[in-house]
Amino acid sequence: MVTQAGPSRARPLWVVCALVVLAVSMIAALLGGAADISPWQVVLQVVDWLPLVHVDSGLAPVEQGLLYELRLPRVLVAAVVGGLLAMAGAGYQGVFRNPLADPYLLGAAAGAGLAATAAIVLLPSVAGSIPVAAFLGAVGGVFLAYTLGNTAGRAGGTATLVLAGVAVTSFLTAIQTFVQQFKVEELQRIYSWILGDVGGGWDQFWLVLPYAAVSAVLLLLHGRMLDVLSVGDEEATSLGVPAARVRLMVLLAASLATAAAVAVSGLIGFVGIVVPHVVRRIAGGSYRIVLPLSLIGGAAFLVLADLVARTVIAPAELPIGVVTMFVGAPFFVAVLRMTRRAST
Amino acid sequence: MISAHGLSVRLGERDVLDGVSFEVRQGEWVGVIGPNGAGKSTLLKALMGLVAHRGEILLGSRPSRELKPRQRARLLAYAPQTPALPPDMTVFDYALLGRTPYIPYLGRESRHDREVTGSVLERLDLTALAGRRVGELSGGERQRVVLARALAQEAPALLLDEPTTALDLGHQQQVLELVDRLRRTDGLTVVTTLHDLTVAGLYADSLLLLTGGRAAAAGEPARVLTEELVGRHFDAHVKIEPGPDGRPVVHLVRGGP
């Protein structure tokens, strides 16, 4: 009797490790520069926030209020947005079988950028118009690229889809640049939106959460299907898998995740590429592990990036998108070097 | 087990297959031969339902076009000429892909699926490699891993497109002997394209010679591998003699056409 457990049995261990890293990052981010609070007090306070649990953290009400009203939503938004972007990146990479695919590949960023710019320029006084516009813009950009790609090439093919994404991105970016010239005095607001911000508080968190939940569940469910797609469309079909349908489902879920992330936080770059790659280097190439680990790893990465963004030049803040790129690029190179393999 | 009538495939502006008919009996090994571009690979893809085609294909007694891809995948296992091997995937996970037709769309594999995969790996002497990344394997090991995936599919018929290209003599023999053994022990039906005519004549029960998308000859190796047919359709000057076991051996003759 063969009891071949298979190497994939090591998976739960990875997830546990990643969750520990995420928890430590979140505690560190909650501490975030306040010198007179100890990590232990923060842990106690987090436990106290849990429903039905009461412990005394020894923090003054003011400190508690600061943590709860400012730090906590910020850490949570960073975690959700980072997780969504990294997982969407992994999803796109699986669909396009291209390690350089990122969540913005199909025009989501350009669509959101154009719509957010339009909202800032045309509806400056309508509160809350930017996230809605950005969400619709991201979805619209992807839809445009997808429709264009499918009418220009073989239905369900990937090459024309990528080209369509490039075309849509440059077209929408051109319009966006044109629109922003109408209100030069709003340039600062436009750019600060583009470079990303996770400091919008609890509203921002509740706004993104439902989309995050739906897209995360959909993507995580498709891990095995993405593994099958990785042998190519023909072989996947020969295994009885409807390749075009799987691709469409994953694209929908990843685009929803991207649109939700972009809507609340702007265009935060690099997370969607760096995190899945680091995960792949460490834990192997199966999407059944890459997707959940990207979700957790992306969350930890953006929580830490936000911590850096608000501490290095405190009391001023760096845009978080700048940090992800500034820290992300060398970090990426370091991981690539450390895990260098003979065959790659 | 497999029969095709008037099979035609049009790709772009070309008739790549044009009215090919043939029959593969249960447990038989059919070798598809023919010059480059004759349509051999396309024939296997048409059988697998991967390219649009006209004409009728029967699998067992059922018309292939009535089957869902999943049902077809339980009857036919296909290994392409150049399989895409995801370099980061482990050998075990790759072979496990063969169980896809039995796993629900969004479900996960059962214990049984893992056991089948494990025992296939054991049969192909791959157990020691189960945890290795596919990208780290040698050419011969890869070919065996692809075969393992096809066997994990537990389909009664195997369609193998050039299973021995890029293999040295010993590994060619190893793979072909393996397929032959499986065919005898499990009663598998095998259709392979093979570009080496002597090898094709040695292992196949019958050969199908394709040229320009049409079936030029079919039947026992000795009837298809004649100096006249090979000379004409491959545009080659050859000498063909019976080998030690009576099967035809094809020699090139210097100073050919």
Ligand SMILES: Nc1ncnc2c1ncn2[C@@H]1O[C@H](COP(=O)(O)OP(=O)(O)O)[C@@H](O)[C@H]1O
């Ligand atoms: N997608 C395609 N579009 C147009 N022609 C194709 C396509 N795929 C293959 N062909 C042509 O069909 C012919 C048969 O190809 P193939 O079946 O791969 O030949 P073989 O395997 O016998 O060498 C070749 O001439 C090839 O150029």
Ligand SMILES: [Mg+2]
């Ligand atoms: Mg071929």
